Amino acid sequence: MRLVVDVGKITSLDGLGSFTRGLVGALARSAADDSVVLRFVDLLGAEKPEAVRDTLASALGESPDAERPSPLLEDLEELDAADESDDTSLLALTWQRPATFKGRALFVAYDLTFLTLPACHTLDNRIRCLEGCLQAAVADDLFLAISQTTADELVTQIGVPARRVEVISPAPAAAFAPRPGAAERVAERYGLRSGATDGYILAVGSLEPRKNLDTLLDAHELLPAELARRVPLALAGGGGWRNERLLARLDATADAGRLQRLGRPSDEQLADLYAAATLFVYPSLAEGFGLPLVEAMACGCPVVTGDRGATREVAGDAARCVDVTSAEALAAALRELLENPDARHRLAERGHERARTFTWTEAARRVLDAARRLTALD
Amino acid sequence: MTPFGLALIAGLVAAATAGALAAGLVVLGRAQRRHRRLLDARIDELARVQHEQALAADHRADALGRRVEALERLARVDSILGLIGVGERAGRLAPDAARRLERAALRLRAEASADERAA
Numbered sequence: 166m167r168l169v170v171d172v173g174k175i176t177s178l179d180g181l182g183s184f185t186r187g188l189v190g191a192l193a194r195s196a197a198d199d200s201v202v203l204r205f206v207d208l209l210g211a212e213k214p215e216a217v218r219d220t221l222a223s224a225l226g227e228s229p230d231a232e233r234p235s236p237l238l239e240d241l242e243e244l245d246a247a248d249e250s251d252d253t254s255l256l257a258l259t260w261q262r263p264a265t266f267k268g269r270a271l272f273v274a275y276d277l278t279f280l281t282l283p284a285c286h287t288l289d290n291r292i293r294c295l296e297g298c299l300q301a302a303v304a305d306d307l308f309l310a311i312s313q314t315t316a317d318e319l320v321t322q323i324g325v326p327a328r329r330v331e332v333i334s335p336a337p338a339a340a341f342a343p344r345p346g347a348a349e350r351v352a353e354r355y356g357l358r359s360g361a362t363d364g365y366i367l368a369v370g371s372l373e374p375r376k377n378l379d380t381l382l383d384a385h386e387l388l389p390a391e392l393a394r395r396v397p398l399a400l401a402g403g404g405g406w407r408n409e410r411l412l413a414r415l416d417a418t419a420d421a422g423r424l425q426r427l428g429r430p431s432d433e434q435l436a437d438l439y440a441a442a443t444l445f446v447y448p449s450l451a452e453g454f455g456l457p458l459v460e461a462m463a464c465g466c467p468v469v470t471g472d473r474g475a476t477r478e479v480a481g482d483a484a485r486c487v488d489v490t491s492a493e494a495l496a497a498a499l500r501e502l503l504e505n506p507d508a509r510h511r512l513a514e515r516g517h518e519r520a521r522t523f524t525w526t527e528a529a530r531r532v533l534d535a536a537r538r539l540t541a542l543d
Numbered sequence: 544m545t546p547f548g549l550a551l552i553a554g555l556v557a558a559a560t561a562g563a564l565a566a567g568l569v570v571l572g573r574a575q576r577r578h579r580r581l582l583d584a585r586i587d588e589l590a591r592v593q594h595e596q597a598l599a600a601d602h603r604a605d606a607l608g609r610r611v612e613a614l615e616r617l618a619r620v621d622s623i624l625g626l627i628g629v630g631e632r633a634g635r636l637a638p639d640a641a642r643r644l645e646r647a648a649l650r651l652r653a654e655a656s657a658d659e660r661a662a
Binding site for chain 2: 280283288289291292293295296299300302303305322323324
């Protein structure tokens with residue numbers, strides 16, 4: 166069995182990029198010497214091979230200037246006809262399956278919100294994702310869904326037979342763990358306090374409608390003024406689309422002293438931010454998995470999130486799950502937890518245990534099993 | 544004529560010649576400056592026309608780019624509709640799922656067509 170991994174989007178700053186980095190690192194550690202091969206597939210011609218190589222080296226845990234780079238890096242080439250042999254499967258991680266590729270593929274589906282919440286996506290994104298899914302379905306690929314929620318939607322929305330879908334859950338990167346000294350580093354870098362009577366509510370995500378940040382701003386405005394002043398919002402993330410009004414509102418909220426924009430922190434900085442936060446709130450309307458939930462849990466931060474779909478599935482009983490379409494419900498959950506340190510502590514403990522159930526080693530094992538199964542199927 | 548008279552006449556002739564030469568140079572300078580101003584104005588006019596033509600070419604290129612993108616979207620939606628048909632015939636998509644996907648694809652097509660008309 167030979168697994169060819171498409172690493173063309175490994176440099177992306179979004180969930181797709183972090184999924185690729187985590188899985189490639191674990192596959193390199195888990196797989197037999199020559200069973201995993203990395204390939205650079207760039208259908209849009211937008212990626213820089215040098216940046217891909219540097220990011221890969223980091224994901225594989227080695228210096229890009231190492232005298233003897235990993236064989237995986239040495240063999241990094243573009244996908245070619247030799248990768249279509251009978252014992253080979255392509256791991257398609259970028260929503261795209263090269264139209265000319267005639268071999269078998271494991272097609273990773275992150276979420277189906279391009280069908281279930283079309284208003285939250287750009288037209289190009291909806292076309293790209295639907296086209297990729299249909300190419301995979303027609304080619305009889307094996308789908309790898311990143312949650313049971315996405316697996317169920319592949320069956321109900323695309324009509325993929327359930328036997329052609331497997332669940333491969335992502336996991337937090339190694340940086341996301343309890344962080345001694347995080348409060349001091351966060352205070353120094355961002356000026357955010359993490360005391361007994363004051364702190365901050367952390368939110369993480371790109372600035373797009375699906376992340377539902379408007380409702381979070383509404384909920385924070387519903388908190389008693391004194392509580393909102395003592396525990397402002399802190400927002401990490403950038404980019405996104407359809408966000409002109411949101412950007413203006415974020416600026417106004419920041420000017421009023423109720424919000425601090427943190428830009429795009431590194432994994433280490435973000436882990437500190439989770440570890441020092443009073444609460445982490447993830448009000449997204451729909452997710453394929455919701456990796457920030459388990460990142461926050463892994464750092465020991467209590468979590469508030471949505472009560473349906475993948476966020477509910479991933480959070481289990483280790484987060485406060487509420488109707489995130491209701492600012493009142495979200496505000497009530499925030500207030501209850503902000504005023505109750507014991508409840509936050511219990512939630513943080515359960516979250517930490519929950520996060521330990523997601524590991525990249527397990528994800529890599531499942532991918533390799535799926536590749537063996539796919540090879541045996543035909 | 545005394546030598547003094549001759550010298551006086553020579554001096555007057557020289558002064559008249561110098562005066563005429565100076566006047567000629569002044570006239571020539573004025574003509575050159577007028578000519579330079581005309582040339583500058585002509586160059587400015589040509590530069591303005593060139594700039595406007597370049598801007599118009601940029602706008603045409605942008606409009607063509609948008610139209611090509613819009614047509615590419617339409618082609619990809621047509622490819623999606625084709626994939627749904629192939630998938631259904633090959634038994635890889637259930638008929639009810641195929642109808643639902645077809646409706647989604649037709650919505651994409653309507654939006655892509657509106658973009659193409661706007662471009």
